[in-house]
Amino acid sequence: MTDVLERKACLTGVGQSQVGRRLMRDPLELTLDACIAAIEDAGLTLDDIDGLSTYPGGVDLSPGFSGAGIIQVQDALRLELNWFTGGVEMPGQLGSVINACMAVATGLARHVLCFRSIWESTAQGTGGRGGFGVGNGGDGGPPRVGEEMQWTIPFRAYSPANWIGLFAQRHFHEFGTTREQMAQIPLNARKNAQLNPKAIYRDPLTMDDYLASRLISTPFCLYDCDVPVDGATAVIVSHADAAKDCRKPLLQVEAVGSALRGRPSWYLFDDLTTMAMRDAGKMLWERTDLMPADIDVAELYDGFSFLTMSWLEALGFCGKGESGPFIEGGQRIARDGELPLNTDGGQLSAGRLHGYGFLHEACVQLWGEGGERQVPGDPAVAVAAAGGGTQAGCLLLTRG
Amino acid sequence: MSEKPFRVLPELTETTRHFWEGGREGELRFPRCQECGTWVHPPTPICPGCLSKDLAVEAVSGTATVLTFTLNHQHWVPSPDHPYAIAIVELDEQEGLRLTTNVVNCAAEDVRIGMRVQVVFDQYEDVWIPLFQPVEGS
Numbered sequence: 001m002t003d004v005l006e007r008k009a010c011l012t013g014v015g016q017s018q019v020g021r022r023l024m025r026d027p028l029e030l031t032l033d034a035c036i037a038a039i040e041d042a043g044l045t046l047d048d049i050d051g052l053s054t055y056p057g058g059v060d061l062s063p064g065f066s067g068a069g070i071i072q073v074q075d076a077l078r079l080e081l082n083w084f085t086g087g088v089e090m091p092g093q094l095g096s097v098i099n100a101c102m103a104v105a106t107g108l109a110r111h112v113l114c115f116r117s118i119w120e121s122t123a124q125g126t127g128g129r130g131g132f133g134v135g136n137g138g139d140g141g142p143p144r145v146g147e148e149m150q151w152t153i154p155f156r157a158y159s160p161a162n163w164i165g166l167f168a169q170r171h172f173h174e175f176g177t178t179r180e181q182m183a184q185i186p187l188n189a190r191k192n193a194q195l196n197p198k199a200i201y202r203d204p205l206t207m208d209d210y211l212a213s214r215l216i217s218t219p220f221c222l223y224d225c226d227v228p229v230d231g232a233t234a235v236i237v238s239h240a241d242a243a244k245d246c247r248k249p250l251l252q253v254e255a256v257g258s259a260l261r262g263r264p265s266w267y268l269f270d271d272l273t274t275m276a277m278r279d280a281g282k283m284l285w286e287r288t289d290l291m292p293a294d295i296d297v298a299e300l301y302d303g304f305s306f307l308t309m310s311w312l313e314a315l316g317f318c319g320k321g322e323s324g325p326f327i328e329g330g331q332r333i334a335r336d337g338e339l340p341l342n343t344d345g346g347q348l349s350a351g352r353l354h355g356y357g358f359l360h361e362a363c364v365q366l367w368g369e370g371g372e373r374q375v376p377g378d379p380a381v382a383v384a385a386a387g388g389g390t391q392a393g394c395l396l397l398t399r400g
Numbered sequence: 401m402s403e404k405p406f407r408v409l410p411e412l413t414e415t416t417r418h419f420w421e422g423g424r425e426g427e428l429r430f431p432r433c434q435e436c437g438t439w440v441h442p443p444t445p446i447c448p449g450c451l452s453k454d455l456a457v458e459a460v461s462g463t464a465t466v467l468t469f470t471l472n473h474q475h476w477v478p479s480p481d482h483p484y485a486i487a488i489v490e491l492d493e494q495e496g497l498r499l500t501t502n503v504v505n506c507a508a509e510d511v512r513i514g515m516r517v518q519v520v521f522d523q524y525e526d527v528w529i530p531l532f533q534p535v536e537g538s
C-alpha cells in the first residue's frame with residue numbers, strides 16, 4: 001500500500017454556530033462563533049492555530065453560498081498562519097479538510113482551523129430557493145449564461161434538483177429503485193432530527209406525508225431536497241504529535257477519498273446512475289485495511305436523498321444498484337440498526353450546512369457526545385462523506 | 401407548442417457560435433477532429449482522443465437516444481407548461497456525445513428512457529436552441 005500520509009492527521013475539535021432559518025445575523029459572526037467554539041473544544045488557543053482552510057472561499061456563486069472566506073477569518077481572529085487555502089475546485093466541501101490533513105502531514109502546519117459557513121436562508125429571502133441563472137436582470141430579463149452553465153440553463157434545467165433528478169431517474173430505470181425506497185432517506189433523517197435539539201424540522205414525517213408532497217423534479221418531491229439554513233461549522237485538524245496536547249480523545253484520519261476519474265460534468269459523467277462519489281468512495285478503501293463492515297456510523301451527504309443512496313453504493317455498504325433494497329423499510333439505517341445513518345437529521349431535516357455537518361456529527365458520535373441521539377454501542381469508526389455530482393470527498397475516522 | 405416558454409439564453413462566443421447558430425440552417429454542429437474523427441463537446445482547442453489541434457465544425461445527423469429524463473414541476477420561473485421534460489440525450493454518432501435538452505412535441509408523461517428522438521430547433525433572438533422530439537413511429 002502507498003504511504004497513507006493522512007494518518008498523521010487527527011481531528012481534535014469541532015464547533016458549530018447557531019443554526020436556523022432566516023437568522024438575519026452577520027454571516028461572519030456565525031463563522032467566528034463556530035471557529036472559536038472548535039478551538040475551545042480542542043483545548044487550544046488562537047495562538048496554536050497556524051493553518052486555515054475553507055470551502056468555497058469568499059466567492060458569491062449563489063445567494064448566501066459563502067458566509068466568509070479566508071481573508072475575513074484570518075483578519076478577524078488576527079491569526080498568524082504558516083499555511084492557508086480556500087476555494088471551490090476541490091473534492092467537494094470536505095476537500096478543504098483533506099487539504100488540511102495533507103498540510104499537517106507534510107509539516108506546513110500543526111493545527112489547521114477548517115470551516116464552512118453558509119447563510120442561504122437569509123440571503124434567499126422569503127421567496128425561498130431559486131434556480132441558477134434566472135437572475136434579476138430588471139426589465140431586460142436575466143443576463144445570458146456562459147461557460148458550463150450554458151449547457152444546462154437554456155434547457156430550463158435551472159436547479160441541482162433537475163441535474164441530480166436525471167441521475168436518480170436513470171438509477172430507477174436500471175435497477176428498479178422506487179420512491180418508497182428512496183423515502184427512507186428523508187424518513188430516517190427526520191426520525192433522527194427529532195432527537196437533535198438544533199435540527200430545523202423535528203415534527204414526525206410519515207410515508208404518506210412523503211408520497212403526498214408536491215413533486216419538484218421527478219423522481220424528487222419536496223422532502224427529497226435539503227433545507228437551506230444559516231449556520232457555520234468548524235473542525236480542527238491537528239498533526240498527530242501536536243494533537244497529544246489536545247483535550248479530547250484523538251480521532252485519527254484513517255483514510256481519505258478524493259478521486260475524480262470521470263468527466264466533471266452533470267451530464268457527461270460516464271455512468272449516469274452514479275457520480276463523483278463512485279471514485280472518491282473506491283479510493284477510500286484502497287487506502288486502508290478496514291472494511292465497510294467495520295463502520296459503526298455513517299454520515300453521508302443528503303443535499304438530495306438520492307445522493308445518500310449513491311454514497312451507500314460508492315462506499316460499498318451494498319452492491320452497485322442495490323441501495324434501494326438496502327434501505328427498504330428503514331430498519332438497517334436506523335439509529336439502532338446495523339448502519340446508523342445521518343444521525344443528526346442530515347441536511348434534509350437538520351439543515352443544509354453543506355458537507356461539514358456530516359463530519360461534525362461523525363466526530364460528535366465518536367466522542368459519545370450525541371446526547372439523546374447518541375448511537376448505542378460506543379461507536380469507534382465513522383465515515384463522513386460530502387458532495388457528489390461533479391466533486392466528492394470522504395474521510396474515514398477512528399477513535400484512538 | 402402553442403407558445404414558447406421562457407428561456408435564459410446563452411452568450412455567443414467564437415467557440416460556441418457554431419452550436420447555437422447551427423439551427424438557422426437546420427444543423428446540429430460540433431467540432432470534429434480531422435485526424436481521428438472524434439466529435440468534441442463542449443468545444444476545446446484540442447482533441448481529447450489524439451491531442452490534435454486540427455478540429456473543424458461538422459453537422460451530425462440529429463438523431464439521438466434518451467439516456468435519462470426528469471419531469472420538472474417546480475416553477476423556477478413562471479411558465480404555463482409544467483411539468484416539462486428535461487433529458488440527457490446521446491447522439492447516434494458517438495458514445496458519450498451528449499446534450500442536456502428538452503423533449504418536446506409530445507406529452508411530458510410519455511417520455512421514456514431509450515426513446516428515439518430527432519433534433520428540432522426553436523429560435524430565440526439570435527439563438528437556435530436544439531430540442532428533441534420523438535422519431536415518428538418509434
Ligand SMILES: [Zn+2]
Binds near residue numbers: 449
Ligand atoms: Zn483526434
